[in-house]
Amino acid sequence: MSSSAPAGTWAIRSSVLWCTGVTLKSLIASSIWRRTRVSCSVLSRRETTVLVREKMKLQEITDGPRSLPPVDGSWSSARLSRSMVADYKPFTFVDGPGVRCALYVSGCPFRCVGCYNQVAQSFRYGNLYTQELEDRILEDLAKPYVAGLSLLGGEPLLNTSVCLQLVRKVRERLPTKTVWAWTGYTWEQLQASMSAGREDQLELLRRLDVLVDGPFIQSRYSSNLAFRGSSNQRIIDVPASLDAGEPIKLVGYRQ
Numbered sequence: 028m029s030s031s032a033p034a035g036t037w038a039i040r041s042s043v044l045w046c047t048g049v050t051l052k053s054l055i056a057s058s059i060w061r062r063t064r065v066s067c068s069v070l071s072r073r074e075t076t077v078l079v080r081e082k083m084k085l086q087e088i089t090d091g092p093r094s095l096p097p098v099d100g101s102w103s104s105a106r107l108s109r110s111m112v113a114d115y116k117p118f119t120f121v122d123g124p125g126v127r128c129a130l131y132v133s134g135c136p137f138r139c140v141g142c143y144n145q146v147a148q149s150f151r152y153g154n155l156y157t158q159e160l161e162d163r164i165l166e167d168l169a170k171p172y173v174a175g176l177s178l179l180g181g182e183p184l185l186n187t188s189v190c191l192q193l194v195r196k197v198r199e200r201l202p203t204k205t206v207w208a209w210t211g212y213t214w215e216q217l218q219a220s221m222s223a224g225r226e227d228q229l230e231l232l233r234r235l236d237v238l239v240d241g242p243f244i245q246s247r248y249s250s251n252l253a254f255r256g257s258s259n260q261r262i263i264d265v266p267a268s269l270d271a272g273e274p275i276k277l278v279g280y281r282q
C-alpha cells in the first residue's frame with residue numbers, strides 16, 4: 028500500500044480482511060459493512076470487488092438472490108447495445124394499461140435470478156432493429172384503439188439507440204399515445220447514472236410517461252401486482268417525479 032494513502036485507510040483495509048473472516052450473519056448484526064461502504068473510494072479495485080461480493084451474499088441471506096448492481100462507466104448503451112430486438116408484440120393487453128404495442132429490446136446485464144425473459148439478457152439475441160420494423164410499430168400504434176407503446180427487455184435504458192429513435196417519432200407523430208418502459212435500474216440509480224453524464228438515458232426518461240423500476244427479486248414475487256413481478260418494483264409517474272426531484276408513484280395502482 029502506498030505511503031500516501033489517506034488517514035484511516037489501514038483501519039478500513041483491516042475491516043475488509045475481517046469482513047471475509049467472520050460469518051455473514053454476524054456481519055449483518057454489525058454496522059461494519061455500512062461504515063466500510065462509505066469509504067470504498069480508498070480501497071483497491073480487488074478489495075472493492077470483495078466487498079461488493081460480500082454485500083451480495085448478505086442480500087441473498089436477508090432478501091433472497093439478487094441481480095447484479097449497475098456498474099458505472101462500463102454499463103452504457105454506446106458500449107453494450109447491438110440494436111437487437113428480442114420480440115415485438117402488437118396489440119397486447121398485459122404490458123401496461125389498455126391495448127399496447129410492446130417492443131422487447133435485447134440485452135440486460137442485471138441478470139436477475141428468476142428473470143422472466145432470460146434469453147433477452149444477451150445483447151446479441153434476436154434480430155436487428157430495422158426501419159421496416161419501426162414503420163410497422165408506428166403504423167400499429169396509430170390505430171385508434173391502441174393506448175400506447177411499451178418498452179421492455181432486456182434493458183431499454185441500455186438500448187437507447189433503438190428506444191430513442193422510436194420514441195422521438197412517437198412523440199412527434201402520435202402525441203396522444205402513452206409510453207411506458209420497464210427497467211432494472213431503480214429511479215435513484217438512474218438519477219446517479221444521469222448525473223454522471225448519461226444524456227441518452229436522461230432524454231429517454233424525459234420522453235416517458237411511466238417507468239416501472241427496479242430489478243426482479245424472486246423472494247418478493249407476487250402474482251397480484253399490476254404490471255410488475257416483485258413488490259420492490261414501482262410504477263413511477265415520470266413527469267411528476269422529474270418535477271418533484273423524487274420518485275412519485277402513479278396513482279391508481281396498489282403499490
Ligand code: SF4
Pocket residue numbers: 094135136137138139141142143144145148180181182210211212241242243
Ligand atoms: S432487469 Fe428485467 S430483463 Fe433484466 S435480468 Fe432483471 S428481470 Fe430480466
